[in-house]
Amino acid sequence: MIDLHCHILPNIDDGADSIETSLAMAKEAVRQGITHILCTPHHNNGRYENPKATVVQAVALLQKELDKQQVDLTLFEGQEVRITGDLLQEVNDDRILFTDLTNIYVLIEFPTMDIPAYTEQLFFELRAQERVPVIVHPERNAKFREDPNRLLSYLEMGCLAQLTAPSLVGTFGKSIQKTAQVMVDHNLVQMVASDAHGVNKRRFHLKEAYELMGNEKAELMQQVAKDVINGDEVAYPSPEKVKKKKFGLF
Numbered sequence: 001m002i003d004l005h006c007h008i009l010p011n012i013d014d015g016a017d018s019i020e021t022s023l024a025m026a027k028e029a030v031r032q033g034i035t036h037i038l039c040t041p042h043h044n045n046g047r048y049e050n051p052k053a054t055v056v057q058a059v060a061l062l063q064k065e066l067d068k069q070q071v072d073l074t075l076f077e078g079q080e081v082r083i084t085g086d087l088l089q090e091v092n093d094d095r096i097l098f099t100d101l102t103n104i105y106v107l108i109e110f111p112t113m114d115i116p117a118y119t120e121q122l123f124f125e126l127r128a129q130e131r132v133p134v135i136v137h138p139e140r141n142a143k144f145r146e147d148p149n150r151l152l153s154y155l156e157m158g159c160l161a162q163l164t165a166p167s168l169v170g171t172f173g174k175s176i177q178k179t180a181q182v183m184v185d186h187n188l189v190q191m192v193a194s195d196a197h198g199v200n201k202r203r204f205h206l207k208e209a210y211e212l213m214g215n216e217k218a219e220l221m222q223q224v225a226k227d228v229i230n231g232d233e234v235a236y237p238s239p240e241k242v243k244k245k246k247f248g249l250f
Helices: 019-032 054-067 089-092 119-127 142-148 150-158 165-171 174-185 206-213 215-230
Strands: 002-006 036-039 074-077 080-082 104-110 132-136 160-164 191-193
Touching: 002 019, 002 160, 002 191, 002 215, 019 054, 054 074, 074 080, 089 119, 119 132, 119 150, 132 150, 142 150, 142 174, 150 174, 150 206, 160 165, 160 174, 165 174, 165 191, 165 206, 191 206, 191 215, 206 215
Parallel strands: 002 036, 036 074, 080 104, 104 132, 132 160, 160 191
Antiparallel strands: none
């Protein structure tokens, strides 16, 4: 399995707080069947700034330690980038890490309670550059929980969305779990990742999430994970509009 979203780097954000925690997370990932992890510390979220060079160095150091301890796990450099009005300029200045070496897919985090008014224009400009914004954990955003169909306009532009595995298994409560299931059922999310932060908090749950969604969806999403890491074109069933009765409880 490939994990496209993980806070495994030590002492860099609210994820692993030590190299020991990073190593424990790595060993837990391997036990779950994870072979590759995209390291995605928070960037520009108002609390943490993790510039490209800092992340690249941190990944190299942790990979060296994993190899030394014979932990069979491959790390890649990435960021969980908070959406801001300056994001396009950062991309143009080569200050953003993408999921792939061809700089196509970028993980973008929204505020918890809102969708910024400039989002559509920003995504339009990124798509014009043949970049693909990947909206991370939309099921945890209040506006998308209120109406999952708000994702449709972004998906129709060619953007993608990434579900958090713990959401589907119920870690964040029943409301988010129901929203996650609705999004999976209606193809509103095209991939799942752990967003793991530790071994005692915010754990991986990736294997469990794949088991919950069934073999067909799991295989589709695992292929998307490979495509996003490789910078290849993603193929996934078209999103379906959710009828109001399906999410009225939210």
